[in-house]
Amino acid sequence: MSSPHTDDTNWDPLGPSSAAGQALVILYPQNAAAKLAFSNVVDFLQEQDPISESIRSHYAKFIWYAEQQTSDVDVARLVHSQRDVSSSSPSSSNNSTLNPVDIWTGFYFLDPTIPPTNAFQGWAIGRLSRRHMALGQSVCDLLLTTSRTSLIARRHAFLSFSKETRMASVSLASGSLANVNNYPLTSVEKTAVCAHAENSIFFEDLRYSLDYTPYCYSNDGRKVLNTYLTRIHGDDQPTKEALLATPTPNRNSQTIGSYTITGANLIGMGSYGRVRPATGPNCAVVAIKTMEAKPDRLEFIQGKVDMVRFITTLLETSNQQNVLRCTEVMHMEGTNYHEFHMILQPFVDINLMRLPNVTHWTKLELILKDCLQGLAFLHAHNFVHTDIKPANIGLVNLQLSNASQEALADPPLRRLTAVILDIDSIIPIPSGYTTIPAMPGTNGTIGFHSPEQESSEFDGRTDVWALGVCFFRAMYNRLPWFINQSGNPWNRKNPQRVQEQSRFHEKYTEAISQIQDDKHAGRDALRDFLTAAFRFSSACIRGQTDQRPSSADCLISLIQKSDFIRSRDAKEEGRRAQPVVVERLKRPAEN
Template sequence: MSTPDSTATEWDPLGPNSPLAEALLILRPKNAAAKFAFSNVVDFLQEQDYNADNTARSHYAKYIWYSDELTADPAVTHLVHSNAYLSSSSPSSSSKERMPSPVPIWTGFYFIDPKVKPLLPSRGWAVGRLSSKSLTLEKPVVDLLLTTSRRNRVARRHACLTFAQETRMACVKVEPRAAATVNNYTIPSSHGGNTAVCAKAENSIAFEDLSYTLEYTNYCRTTEGRQTLEVFLADIYGDDQPTEDALSATPTPNVTTQTIGSYTITGANLIGMGTYGRVKPATGPQGNVVVIKSMVPTRGNLQFVRSKVNMVRSLSRMLEREHQKNVLTCIDVMHMEGKVDEFHLVLEPFVENTLMALPKQSQTHWTKLEIILCDCLQGLSFLHAHNFVHTDIKPPNIGLKNLTRSLVSQTASCPPPARRLTAIILDIDSIIPIPANRTTIPAQPGTNGTIGFHSPEQERTEFDGTADIWALGVCMYRAVFGELPWRFGALGNPWNNMGDGRGIEKIAFHEKYSVVMRKVGEKRCDEMAALLDFIIDSFRFSEAAIESQKQPRPSSAESLRALIGKSEFLKMRAKWQEETGEPPESAQIGLKRPAGQ
């Protein structure tokens, strides 16, 4: 389509009264080759009125806007005359021309509006070269016609522009043996289907020698624009959609977007703090949503931070090798040296919520709490089996993927939904390895963890992985009852061995401890037995005033076996997984099952 009135020089093709008002993306020719190819496409469309009976031409015209007047472009003029000079049989005569005659071209852009659907909505808007065969048959093979010439080396069906299911950002998918580059990232093309995300407000895209700028429109950033995109994706993926919390990490890119290495910070509004640095959601070049933890050591703790980074790398290799999905994993480390050293840890997966997101009014259904507990115990069992202790298990360090907060009071479904609720242990740089030739870690009160979640031995003598079980018990108690089992005053944990005269605090703790045990016992029923029995067992310690609680605290592996053995719900899920052959930790992205958790 062209400008409706040649006198409307100030007319905005993307304005509210324009047919393009609801376009979400603009693909604008950038280099001379792309501009010249675009102009040739317009010439091709104008050869015959596309309102006439020509299906191919009318289809290509749906996604293109061009001005109503030709404009001379210096870069295109130089390109055309350079090509003419190289192909001329008598270059000497061409060289006598001092000023090449201007080459007028049609200017404009391609646009994507989800309401103007492509040939294959599930694949997106195909881009490529004109096919003479398809023209003869009047059957278009692409949506965005980039060129009418083979000279540009663009394939008949070169790539697809679409919106990523996980991020709602624009992305480019190449066809087999086709080449494309997005923001200096070359998309692997050997088998086709590989993707690059457009994570900036203005993205540079090259299809062979044709370069373009892909821009998000202002309409794309509006509520109406997001709803339009949501409807388009719902038609393709059904209920298999990310949660609103997950999408908050990938808003429509703006001009202030920052990059670290090849990663784009997309959730700047979600910056948080970890044990040793800032945490920011980001998007990788292929569209994977990650977390970047930035650590800036001082001169005094540079070696300490290096040792933490090395430990995280080593642990992550183990996690990947054994396909453990319930512990955050480091997939890359960027070390930027200079006046100030910076370490940027790239972590997966991004989790949109933590245990802190559960309502305090104890509204979360017990089946969901069993899922969370089971996942946490699987992650801790892995760590403890490899002689690691987390040391800082608490609600903010238990990540929750695919938690729909409006559905927390509903029972978890079996079979599980397309996007199953999954718990992931976070803050992996707080993990401490048990020293070689030892089975415990010497207590260092006040140097690690969070006091309110410390077990007595973590504050007094020495501790092992069962200290994490105590802390997990505190977390699950809070999830069930909406409050912490105990709080400590200014003096801190009463079991701290750094001071004397803590007798009064210990007496108060034993009194509160008895109240907590009684409260858990009163709530115990058959359906919640597995969950509440874990809480009771997690609070075992040798100096407990209740005789039955003086028994050894179970390990993570023992706790996991006991939980699964007592939970009819977890048994039912395990049976379904065995019958279907689906691994328990599978995210099941892409299967159209119910949206519940």
């Protein structure tokens, strides 16, 4: 629809009084072909044919155009060249000899309060179908062209908003080609995200710019979008924490390869680099870990990257989901240092550090099971993490506001999942050996290290000890003991080692007593894990000097002792055995 008649030359087409005032994104024609096609669409909308009035009214809901036509040199040149081709008599294309061509200018817009024909698919983009028009049917929402000779299909593509990122996205319908920010769409299975403030989009030979509006950045605009997506997807949406990683794109966003950094802040610092949220061209939300290596550290960092790639191959082969994966590595050489950018999935919105101390025991069991599965996988392949701590245990699909509620007996589609993070801190057990020599004060966080990791030699069971410290904190809202570099009771070079060990045993006794005195219903399996995880040969409590079980043994024990875990596993197995149409289900995240 056109702008209202006004003498104000500064009238804002996106202002509150405009029909596009609540638009979240706009699609501007950019090249001459798109501008000419847009103008022809406006001519069609202005026709006075009562038979097609309802069809024209539908298309007019999603378009804004200026009140007056303007002359466009690029369009004039295009029209001139088309006439030359049709007449087979080439002539000069000098701008001064071109006859001016006046066109309608404007844009298409997406406003959730003016929904598309099929909200689940999004706003359909295509060309005019005279046959469907005769039947009183509109085959698309955003009419790009009225030309039958155009390469644009009757229903070429869909524009929608991703429920995972809240960003605009493009997918093919029956069209053969679309391109978003140089990312080609060649099949209906692909989707591209518009992760920039201004996005370049080709539909065949028509080029557009998709821009986010000021209203989209406002609180009101975000509320409108949330309401719209909730109406479509129900509770099947990311957590609030996950959505913080994908705010509406800004003009200063950084791009690394084909990925756009979306979060304003770091989401973490790993052992060897910084971690930031990003969006891939295919709508995937990822984390990018950037590691810098000076020439003297290049071989070491390259070795870390190669190890992470190898572990990812193992994870993918076994479909193991509880350890972070590296799906891509970009190596950028610099004059003074090299940068390695590792693309990590899944994106993790929160970690165990943020787990409320009122979290229900059923959710703690789910998290523990996932952690043990991830560690058991690593240990089975002779890898030791060495730095298990709350910050390195990621939690996906946990609604923090509902953490105190019992986990659903019937698993939701977005099930709570724990993921082992900081995978570049992993150390392989040398070939031909079963343990790794202790390196006191290195490779991790001392307060979570087992005694043997600091004093003698260790294997995967040191990760079990560290996991026990993590879950003691999660259950009792405190660390069982505090150890720092200067007060390390297990470092043989520490002159105060004897005194520090005495203090440790005192704290250790208090911790074991607190576990044994815990009478909370349902936490038996968790308590048994803690007491087993804290076994070591020099323990001062009877029974605690037995050998600490492996992660695999702890996992078996947890499943045997937890009725909830066994029941939940049985239901998940039953669901996997049945075909499920995921698209139409509305299931919440873990609550």
